[in-house]
Amino acid sequence: xxxxxxxxxxxxxxxxxxxxxxxxxxxxxxxxxxxxxxxxxxxxxxxxxxxxxxxxxxxxxxxxxxxxxxxxxxxxxxxxxxxxxxxxxxxxxxxxxxxxxxxxxxxxxxxxxxxxxxxxxxxxxxxxxxxxxxxxxxxxxxxxxxxxxxxxxxxxxxxxxxxxxxxxxxxxxxxxxxxxxxxxxxxxxxxxxxxxxxxxxxx
Amino acid sequence: xxxxxxxxxxxxxxxxxxxxxxxxxxxxxxxxxxxxxxxxxxxxxxxxxxxxxxxxxxxxxxxxxxxxxxxxxxxxxxxxxxxxxxxxxxxxxxxxxxxxxxxxxxxxxxxxxxxxxxxxxxxxxxxxxxxxxxxxxxxxxxxxxxxxxxxxxxxxxxxxxxxxxxxxxxxxxxxxxxxxxxxxxxxxxxxxxxxxxxxxxxxxxxxxxxxxxxxxxxxxxxxxxxxxxxxxxxxxx
Numbered sequence: 001x002x003x004x005x006x007x008x009x010x011x012x013x014x015x016x017x018x019x020x021x022x023x024x025x026x027x028x029x030x031x032x033x034x035x036x037x038x039x040x041x042x043x044x045x046x047x048x049x050x051x052x053x054x055x056x057x058x059x060x061x062x063x064x065x066x067x068x069x070x071x072x073x074x075x076x077x078x079x080x081x082x083x084x085x086x087x088x089x090x091x092x093x094x095x096x097x098x099x100x101x102x103x104x105x106x107x108x109x110x111x112x113x114x115x116x117x118x119x120x121x122x123x124x125x126x127x128x129x130x131x132x133x134x135x136x137x138x139x140x141x142x143x144x145x146x147x148x149x150x151x152x153x154x155x156x157x158x159x160x161x162x163x164x165x166x167x168x169x170x171x172x173x174x175x176x177x178x179x180x181x182x183x184x185x186x187x188x189x190x191x192x193x194x195x196x197x198x199x200x201x202x203x
Numbered sequence: 204x205x206x207x208x209x210x211x212x213x214x215x216x217x218x219x220x221x222x223x224x225x226x227x228x229x230x231x232x233x234x235x236x237x238x239x240x241x242x243x244x245x246x247x248x249x250x251x252x253x254x255x256x257x258x259x260x261x262x263x264x265x266x267x268x269x270x271x272x273x274x275x276x277x278x279x280x281x282x283x284x285x286x287x288x289x290x291x292x293x294x295x296x297x298x299x300x301x302x303x304x305x306x307x308x309x310x311x312x313x314x315x316x317x318x319x320x321x322x323x324x325x326x327x328x329x330x331x332x333x334x335x336x337x338x339x340x341x342x343x344x345x346x347x348x349x350x351x352x353x354x355x356x357x358x359x360x361x362x363x364x365x366x367x368x369x370x371x372x373x374x375x376x377x378x379x380x381x382x383x384x385x386x387x388x389x390x391x392x393x394x395x396x397x398x399x400x401x402x403x404x405x406x407x408x409x410x411x412x413x414x415x416x417x418x419x420x421x422x423x424x425x426x427x428x429x430x431x432x433x434x435x436x437x438x439x440x
Contacts, residue, residue, distance in 0.1 A: 003260045010260040027275075050297075051301060051304075052297055052300065062303060065434055071304055073301060073303070073304035074304040074305060078292050078297065078298065078301060080297055081294075082292075082293055082294025083293065083294060084293060084294035084297065084299075085295075086226070086230060086293065086295070088230055089229065089230065089233070090228070093226070093229070096222070097222050097223070097225075097226045098298070100221075100222030101219040101223060101298075101299075101302065102219075102220055102298075102302070103218075103219060103305060110221075111299050112298070131389065172422060175285050
């Protein structure tokens with residue numbers, strides 16, 4: 001039984017506290033949608049959970065990850081607001097690299113591109129794609145190697161309506177398979193029954 | 204039979220690193236990768252030296268190894284600032300650093316260094332014999348200089364990686380990296396040049412400085428990536 005637990009989490013940037021006392025526990029199949037105004041610390045929270053920033057206080061842990069995913073760092077896919085793809089390489093080369101680097105291969109590269117609606121353009125350099133297509137290629141990165149927990153920072157920024165719906169379907173599929181999602185967003189993600197965390201409010 | 208699971212584990216551990224190596228080498232060859240910048244800088248420096256020093260062929264031959272080494276050293280430093288910065292700008296660095304749970308970050312850095320060396324520095328070593336002719340060096344001297352460059356330049360990349368990791372968040376970190384790294388590369392330069400001279404000047408030894416050079420490279424192959432990994436772990440924001 002996999003659980004993602006955050007206790008009394010506090011984060012700071014440049015020595016200034018951005019948030020404090022955040023706590024949640026997510027069972028498998030559950031999603032947490034983090035909302036709040038700009039500067040409320042949504043991205044910082046995700047980076048703390050991902051282990052990219054040290055927590056100022058509190059801790060995050062994974063329970064029941066088994067041998068494959070013993071720690072948060074091992075169990076997490078982090079989709080930041082940057083796409084982490086090389087413009088000089090083709091889309092397929094980029095995805096193949098992340099698939100080999102991250103391990104735990106899941107979908108094939110072509111299959112993943114098909115799933116995000118980019119079938120047949122894997123041979124194009126990533127730099128040729130439009131903003132929305134880049135985001136979709138970056139989302140395909142979540143599919144090529146398996147991680148139970150997805151941390152998504154503004155995942156739908158730049159996506160059109162149809163792609164947003166397709167991505168909502170992908171997230172629902174991930175949850176149905178027993179995954180966990182933590183997403184920071186301004187836009188509705190189309191996840192019914194997701195827990196909500198509103199940041200940047202006093203109390 | 205007993206070795207099979209181990210080989211499986213080895214394959215599992217080496218596949219991500221091989222993928223990273225190939226990606227970085229591919230990137231350095233592709234347009235905008237900067238593999239040629241270093242070679243052209245190297246060529247420009249060596250080609251102008253004879254004009255500045257004058258047509259004294261003996262003098263050119265005598266200073267040849269030192270000039271080749273200094274030019275190669277500076278050309279090495281040229282592309283170092285992009286080692287981690289390019290990955291930081293597009294967000295890849297986050298994911299590379301995040302991977303530390305599966306593969307040691309120092310190993311990731313080491314592989315990035317090797318790819319950077321193969322993509323940007325190895326061309327210098329290949330061009331060195333040709334440029335040695337510009338300096339009127341004899342065959343033995345050219346061979347020795349190319350050999351010492353081959354063995355010594357990885358050390359510069361490893362030290363440079365630590366500098367590049369420290370300066371990764373700075374927008375114009377290139378100069379800072381050179382200033383940080385240059386003093387540390389002096390021992391490599393000294394032993395590289397003295398081994399090159401040892402091959403042509405009779406009383407001077409070749410083997411001893413060459414072995415120290417090799418030892419420096421091996422030592423820094425451990426220390427450089429460890430220091431760079433530490434800096435990257437604490438430098439993410």
